[in-house]
Amino acid sequence: MQLLDGKNTAQTILNELKLGVAQRAAAGKKIPHLAAILVGNNGASQTYVNSKVKTCNQIGFISTLIQYEEDISEVKLLEKIEELNEDYSVDGILVQLPLPAHISEKKVIEAIAVQKDVDGFHPENMGRLIMGEEEAFIPATPYGIMLLLEHYNIQTKGKHAVVLGRSHIVGRPMSILLSNNTQPGNCTVTVCHSKTQNLKDVCLQADIIVAAIGQPEFLKADMVKEGAVVIDVGITRLPDASKKSGYRLVGDVDFANVAPKCSYITPVPGGVGPMTIAALMKNTYKSCTQKD
Incomplete structure (x- = not known):
């Protein structure tokens, strides 16, 4: 079993972006600028946004x-x-979700200019993703997962991938990316959800499992075949009196019992999370360079 280290892989990507920003600055070119909007006082949302702003500062992006x-x-x-x-100076706009109930997330997502939609949620970017167009901004979490698979040279061609969850943020775009004629890609993909029958049997057929179902430790060892690649997208705080913080972070995978069966698996934390931020930064850099 080998850990897919998202933290180190993300840092490699961020170092490349930092070098690119320095070269642009030296050449008198525009520096990438990410604008983030946070509504309300949701603790998790504040943490996510702060980490994105901090990353911008570390690699030389402008952030608002x-x-x-x-x-x-x-x-x-x-x-x-x-x-x-x-505002020409702004290259990427992200509005941290979820939003309060009185605000339509659909209206907000559709209001963001397609060329600044670095979260990749706009219907036009989704359409471009389906068409396999290079100019599409890919949602950051699926994009980050693809970058992680690429970094570790995980062979996906002809493999059976099972995606647990069908959200437009992770599950659906993930299934499209894995089925595309690319490397990584060229998988046969099954998307599972709350209405899927014989879920355990479907998972046992999978060479690659992407767990994005939002239920802590949902994927058990008896659902995973020997040698499978497991990507854990979930992150949940569970009460734990033995921890100084009073909680522990777990994913959608029962890591302790599943990991020994895997060829590769992502940890939580330190797996998909850092890759999501790295992918967001890559999208913002791409948006900036498209103006050259």
Whole structure:
């Protein structure tokens, strides 16, 4: 069993981006600029946004963090997005999800200019992803997973990949990327969800499993065949009195029991999470260079 170390792999990618930014600065070219919008006081969202801003600063990107109270109107938020769309200095716009119930996530996602949609959630970018177009911005988590598979030279051609979860953020785009005529890619893909019958039997057929179902330690050892590659997208805080923090972080995979059966597996934390941020930075850099 080998760990797919997302932390070190992400750092390699960030180092490359940092060098690229330094070269652009030396040549008098535009520096990538990411604008992040955070609504409300959700602790997890604040942590995610802060880590993205911190990463921007580490690699020489310009970052702007815009924070609003929970009760901001949908109209005001959409007006701000339009202002950022019109601002040439801004290359990437991300609005941290989830949003308060009175704001339509669909309207917000569709309001972001396609060429600045570095989260890759806009319907047009989704369409471009399906068509396999290079200019598409790929959602950061699936993109990060593909970069991780590429870094470790995981052979995916002809393999059976099972994706647990069908969200537009992870599951659906992941299934498309794995089935594309690329490397990594060229998998036969099965997408499973809450209505899937005989889920255990389906998983046991998988050479590659991507667990993005949002249920802690859902994937058990008796659902995984020997030698499988397992990618754990989930992250949940479980109470743990033995920890100083009072909790421990677990993924969607029962890691302790599943890992011994795997050829490769991602840890939680330190697997998919850092790769997601690295992929977001790559999208922002790409958006900036498209203006050259």
